[in-house]
Every structure is written in C-alpha cells, then in structure tokens.
Amino acid sequence: xxxxxxxxxxxxxxxxxxxxxxxxxxxxxxxxxxxxxxxxxxxxxxxxxxxxxxxxxxxxxxxxxxxxxxxxxxxxxxxxxxxxxxxxxxxxxxxxxxxxxxxxxxxxxxxxxxxxxxxxxxxxxxxxxxxxxxxxxxxxxxxxxxxxxxxxxxxxxxxxxxxxxxxxxxxxxxxxxxxxxxxxxxxxxxxxxxxxxxxxxxxxxxxxxxxxxxxxxxxxxxxxxxxxxxxxxxxxxxxxxxxxxxxxxxxxxxxxxxxxxxxxxxxxxxxxxxxxxxxxxxxxxxxxxxxxxxxxxxxxxxxxxxxxxxxxxxxxxxxxxxxxxxxxxxxxxxxxxxxxxxxxxxxxxxxxxxxxxxxxxxxxxxxxxxxxxxxxxxxxxxxxxxxxxxxxxxxxxxxxxxxxxxxxxxxxxxxxxxxxxxxxxxxxxxxxxxxxxxxxxxxxxxxxxxxxxxxxxxxxxxxxxxxxxxxxxxxxxxxxxxxxxxxxxxxxxxxxxxxxxxxxxxxxxxxxxxxxxxxxxxxxxxxxxxxxxxxxxxxxxxxxxxxxxxxxxxxxxxxxxxxxx
RNA sequence: UGUCCGAUGGUGUAACUGGCAACACGUCUGACUCUGGAUCAGAAGAGUCCAGGUUCGAGCCCUGGUCGGACAACCA
Numbered sequence: 272x273x274x275x276x277x278x279x280x281x282x283x284x285x286x287x288x289x290x291x292x293x294x295x296x297x298x299x300x301x302x303x304x305x306x307x308x309x310x311x312x313x314x315x316x317x318x319x320x321x322x323x324x325x326x327x328x329x330x331x332x333x334x335x336x337x338x339x340x341x342x343x344x345x346x347x348x349x350x351x352x353x354x355x356x357x358x359x360x361x362x363x364x365x366x367x368x369x370x371x372x373x374x375x376x377x378x379x380x381x382x383x384x385x386x387x388x389x390x391x392x393x394x395x396x397x398x399x400x401x402x403x404x405x406x407x408x409x410x411x412x413x414x415x416x417x418x419x420x421x422x423x424x425x426x427x428x429x430x431x432x433x434x435x436x437x438x439x440x441x442x443x444x445x446x447x448x449x450x451x452x453x454x455x456x457x458x459x460x461x462x463x464x465x466x467x468x469x470x471x472x473x474x475x476x477x478x479x480x481x482x483x484x485x486x487x488x489x490x491x492x493x494x495x496x497x498x499x500x501x502x503x504x505x506x507x508x509x510x511x512x513x514x515x516x517x518x519x520x521x522x523x524x525x526x527x528x529x530x531x532x533x534x535x536x537x538x539x540x541x542x543x544x545x546x547x548x549x550x551x552x553x554x555x556x557x558x559x560x561x562x563x564x565x566x567x568x569x570x571x572x573x574x575x576x577x578x579x580x581x582x583x584x585x586x587x588x589x590x591x592x593x594x595x596x597x598x599x600x601x602x603x604x605x606x607x608x609x610x611x612x613x614x615x616x617x618x619x620x621x622x623x624x625x626x627x628x629x630x631x632x633x634x635x636x637x638x639x640x641x642x643x644x645x646x647x648x649x650x651x652x653x654x655x656x657x658x659x660x661x662x663x664x665x666x667x668x669x670x671x672x673x674x675x676x677x678x679x680x681x682x683x684x685x686x687x688x689x690x691x692x693x694x695x696x697x698x699x700x701x702x703x704x705x706x707x708x709x710x711x712x713x714x715x716x717x718x719x720x721x722x723x724x725x726x727x728x729x730x731x732x733x734x735x736x737x738x739x740x741x742x743x744x745x746x747x748x749x750x751x752x753x754x755x756x757x758x759x760x761x762x763x764x765x766x767x768x769x770x771x772x773x774x775x776x777x778x779x780x781x782x783x784x785x786x787x788x789x790x791x792x793x794x795x796x797x798x799x800x801x802x803x804x805x806x807x808x809x810x811x812x813x814x815x816x817x818x819x820x821x822x823x824x825x826x827x828x829x830x831x832x833x834x835x836x
Numbered sequence: 837u838g839u840c841c842g843a844u845g846g847u848g849u850a851a852c853u854g855g856c857a858a859c860a861c862g863u864c865u866g867a868c869u870c871u872g873g874a875u876c877a878g879a880a881g882a883g884u885c886c887a888g889g890u891u892c893g894a895g896c897c898c899u900g901g902u903c904g905g906a907c908a909a910c911c912a
C-alpha cells in the first residue's frame with residue numbers, strides 16, 4: 272500500500288482564507304517583489320501534535336501555493352528545556368507529513384552572535400539596559416494588566432556602563448539570575464510586553480547545539496522576530512497568543528533597523544475529547560497514563576502515525592478545518608472522517624473475528640479445505656484478490672448471532688440464512704450450549720453448495736453478509752482497541768477541585784485476541800487493513816514474527832448499533 | 837478604570853468585499869449493496885450575539901452594549 276507520495280495543491284475552488292487574502296494583497300501591492308517565504312518554527316521541547324500539523328500544513332502549504340519557500344527553524348533559545356531527541360522527532364514528523372524544507376534547516380541558536388550584536392545596537396541607542404533586580408522584584412514592579420509598572424532603578428545607567436556590564440554577562444562574570452538585559456520602552460504601557468521586557472538572561476547551562484559557548488541566552492521575544500527577519504521571512508504565521516507580542520517585535524525591528532516580516536495570527540486547533548497543551552501531554556506521558564509520546568491514543572503526530580493515520584488524511588484534515596481567528600473546537604468525528612475516507616480507498620480488506628463464536632457446517636465434508644477467492648479492495652480494482660481457506664469449522668462474530676432476534680436483525684439466527692462473505696450461504700440449524708451457564712458455544716449450520724461466490728446461483732438474495740474465518744486456519748493476534756482518551760468533550764474545562772486527568776476514559780484501551788485470515792501473516796508494521804465490517808487496523812511496531820499486534824485506527828461507521836441494535 | 841482579538845445551523849469554514857446565508861463534518865430518511873461499510877438521492881437544522889444608525893437594501897459599514905478569548909514566566 273502506498274502511503275503518500277506527491278502533495279496535490281488543488282486549490283480545489285475553495286475560497287481563500289484570511290491569510291491567503293493578506294498574502295495576495297501583499298503580492299498585488301508588490302511587497303517583497305511578490306516573494307512569499309514562510310517558516311515553521313517549533314521549540315524542540317516536546318513532540319509535535321495535531322495542532323502543530325495544522326500549522327505545518329498551513330506554512331508549507333502557503334509556501335507551495337505561492338511558489339515560495341518554507342524554512343524549518345528550531346527556536347532553541349532555552350537550553351534547559353530543549354533536547355536533541357525532540358529535534359529529531361520533529362524533523363521526522365514534518366517529513367512524514369510530506370513536507371520538505373530543502374537545505375533550509377535553521378536554528379535560532381545559529382543567530383546568537385547576530386542577536387548579541389542587535390542587543391549592543393539597542394544599548395548604544397539607549398534602548399536597552401542591564402538591570403540588576405532579582406526575578407521576583409522585576410515581576411513585582413511590572414504591574415498588572417490594569418496597573419502600570421514601576422521603572423527599574425537601573426533604567427538610567429549610562430550607555431558605557433550598560434555596554435560593559437552586558438559584555439561581562441557574556442563573559443560569564445555573573446551567576447544565573449544576577450542580571451538581565453532589558454529593553455527600555457514604557458513601564459506604563461497597557462501592553463505588558465512593552466514594559467521593559469527582558470531580552471537576555473544568564474543561564475550557565477550547555478546548549479544542545481552551541482555547547483558552552485554562551486552563558487547568556489536571548490529570550491524568545493528577542494530571538495523569534497529577528498530570526499524571521501534574518502531569514503527574510505515575508506509572512507510570519509503564528510497563533511493568536513502572539514498577537515500581543517507583535518508590537519514588541521515591530522518595535523525591536525524598527526529600533527534595530529532590519530527587515531520587517533509581516534506577522535499574521537490564526538486560532539490554534541482544539542479537538543474534542545482530547546487535550547492539546549504540551550504540558551498536559553507531557554504529564555500523561557510522565558505519569559504513565561499512556562505508553563509514551565507515540566501512544567496511539569495521543570494526539571501527537573507520532574501517536575496518530577502509530578495509530579494508523581496517514582499523512583494524506585492529516586493534510587486533508589488540516590485543509591477541511593480551515594483557518595480563522597475565532598476560537599474553535601473541531602469534533603474528532605472530522606478527523607475520523609478523514610482517515611476513513613482515505614483508508615477506504617487504499618486499505619486492503621481482510622476478515623478477522625474479534626469475539627469468536629464457533630460454527631460447524633454439518634454438511635461440509637470433514638478434512639476438506641476450499642480456497643475462496645476474495646476481493647482485496649472493492650474500491651480499487653488494481654488491488655487484486657487473495658485466497659481464503661474455508662473449512663467445516665469456522666468462527667463468526669458473536670454479535671452476528673441472536674437466538675431471538677428483532678425484525679431488523681439481518682444476521683444469523685435459528686432457521687435463518689446468511690451469506691458468508693466470499694463463500695457460501697449458510698442456514699442455522701441448531702445451537703449447542705454450555706449446560707451450566709447456558710451460553711451458546713456452537714452453532715450448527717448447513718451450507719448450500721450452489722451458492723459459492725461467483726457461481727451461477729450465488730446471487731440469491733439473503734438479508735445479511737457475515738465475515739468469518741476458518742477455525743483451523745485462524746491466526747491469533749493481539750488486537751488493541753482504542754477509544755477516545757477522555758470521557759468528556761472538553762477535558763480542559765474542569766470542575767472545582769478536579770484536573771483534566773479526572774476525565775480520562777478508563778476504557779481508552781481494550782486488548783482482545785483476534786482470529787484473522789492467514790493471509791495477514793506477511794503484513795509489515797505500519798501496514799493498514801480494513802477488517803471487513805469491523806474497522807480499520809494498523810500493524811503495530813510491537814509485532815514480531817508470527818505474533819502480530821494490531822491497533823484499531825477507527826471502527827467502521829455502524830448504522831446498526833447506532834440505531835439501537 | 838486596562839490593552840488587544842473575536843462572535844454566522846450541533847461543529848468548523850464560506851458568502852465574489854453592501855444584493856434575499858453556502859459548503860463540509862455530524863444527524864435523519866430512502867435507494868443500492870456478497871462489508872448494516874462505500875456509493876447515490878433527499879431532509880431537518882442558522883436568519884448571522886443584542887440595540888440603535890447609515891442605505892432602496894446590512895452577516896458585511898458606523899455607534900453603544902453583551903458575551904468569549906489572550907496578555908502580569910529570567911517559558912516558547
């Protein structure tokens with residue numbers, strides 16, 4: 272099965288979103304000579320999730336749509352939080368989604384020297400100063416959103432003293448937290464970010480890329496905008512919470528007198544029945560509520576990948592949900608729709624029974640095995656056919672039999688006929704039970720030898736078609752049935768005294784043994800199948816040899832149980 | 837008595853920039869079907885947060901409210 276190859280930029284007649292309108296307006300006005308250059312700027316302090324996927328698709332999509340470029344840049348300005356492991360996983364995820372940054376892999380840490388010089392420029396202009404206050408003092412004098420802050424007593428140091436102190440900060444003369452470099456803007460600004468924000472802090476810690484070269488590190492606000500500027504990014508697409516930072520970025524760029532990108536903010540993605548904050552996801556991992564960042568229940572890209580989501584389905588999802596500035600919560604059913612739509616077209620079918628009930632076909636000769644020919648994918652004629660062994664004893668789904676069924680039950684019941692998919696029509700003749708519990712243990716059927724699929728008499732109408740597997744040939748596999756991780760649509764909305772973890776779904780993972788067609792044996796990790804009438808499943812990396820492990824990607828739509836069946 | 841942003845069916849996004857609200861998901865019918873899947877046909881569901889104003893005409897413009905979100909880490 273082909274996973275994903277080329278990305279189509281159909282433009283599909285879809286109306287332009289507000290970002291595209293802004294970009295086209297800029298192009299019309301001749302800004303940047305019509306050039307479009309975007310970037311995806313993650314901090315390597317965690318794994319990417321579906322919300323990042325939205326941003327990745329947006330940025331790389333825009334770059335492609337306007338025949339421009341898109342960079343990958345790690346905003347790695349905080350050595351104590353960032354790790355190489357995250358850098359690697361982020362690159363893998365972006366690539367897996369189908370995007371290519373070419374030779375434009377950058378790190379904010381690549382610009383540390385340049386950033387330092389920018390800081391010196393500000394100091395020389397009297398626009399930045401070294402402040403000796405402690406963190407708590409700075410915090411206390413910053414004021415509140417409603418009350419102005421107080422100016423630092425160090426605010427009016429001479430340029431020469433500031434220059435000297437800043438140089439000595441860099442040289443490592445002071446311990447962590449002793450001093451910071453701050454912009455000199457306006458402590459009374461209604462925008463908190465303009466109240467003499469901190470530009471540089473002292474951190475004696477090794478950086479994953481620059482090692483011990485630096486002991487002062489720029490704050491995100493002093494690195495991000497200028498990094499975009501250095502890379503000549505034309506459109507800095509980011510989420511809403513950075514809207515308030517924009518005046519600061521503009522101020523910095525104006526004072527330093529460098530190229531000014533245009534920042535456009537959009538609303539981040541929220542998904543129902545899950546959490547999206549890195550902090551909360553990290554907590555789920557650390558406290559063992561899930562089995563790692565790539566647990567198939569996680570909304571991380573690696574989790575979705577392991578679950579069995581395809582890059583195409585995620586890209587299509589990003590396209591479908593659109594982009595705007597208002598807060599939004601996308602229903603998971605939208606995501607599920609995207610993966611069903613994709614897998615329906617590309618996943619080969621196979622039969623697998625998850626909750627087996629033994630069926631003996633009394634008039635079928637003992638010891639005989641017939642090879643049935645089954646269509647691999649009715650949606651794709653090129654997918655071909657396969658052989659499925661059929662014998663006297665088969666397994667069907669326990670839910671596909673009812674002793675005393677309601678009218679609308681189209682499956683097996685005493686005296687009733689059903690079609691066994693790709694095989695014969697059978698009739699239920701009798702039932703065997705366990706004497707004490709009275710539980711049905713075996714169904715006895717007879718088959719009609721003239722109704723084998725493909726035979727002239729095979730199109731006789733019967734109400735239902737069942738999937739099955741030959742009992743002696745069945746391959747036992749571990750099947751992991753995943754459900755939503757949380758019981759409530761919005762786990763972030765917590766009642767008094769509760770945390771999001773109180774809403775975890777205790778039934779988010781159920782492990783069962785499945786009995787599968789032997790043809791599945793050659794399946795490789797990552798491969799996806801539709802278990803007919805059941806759902807889509809993906810071979811997990813925990814598989815080994817003949818011990819296959821499957822993750823349920825998503826069940827098939829089921830109008831029978833939904834109708835109360 | 838803060839600043840900024842937002843408000844359109846259950847959800848999300850549109851409405852050619854002022855011309856009687858569309859598309860997708862979801863929901864519900866029906867057809868078809870060797871997957872109660874897929875496919876096909878159809879339906880219900882908003883009169884655009886509220887109140888004024890401008891206009892022949894307002895979801896789009898103006899004014900004033902209301903509600904929601906963001907902002908007070910030496911995080912990003």
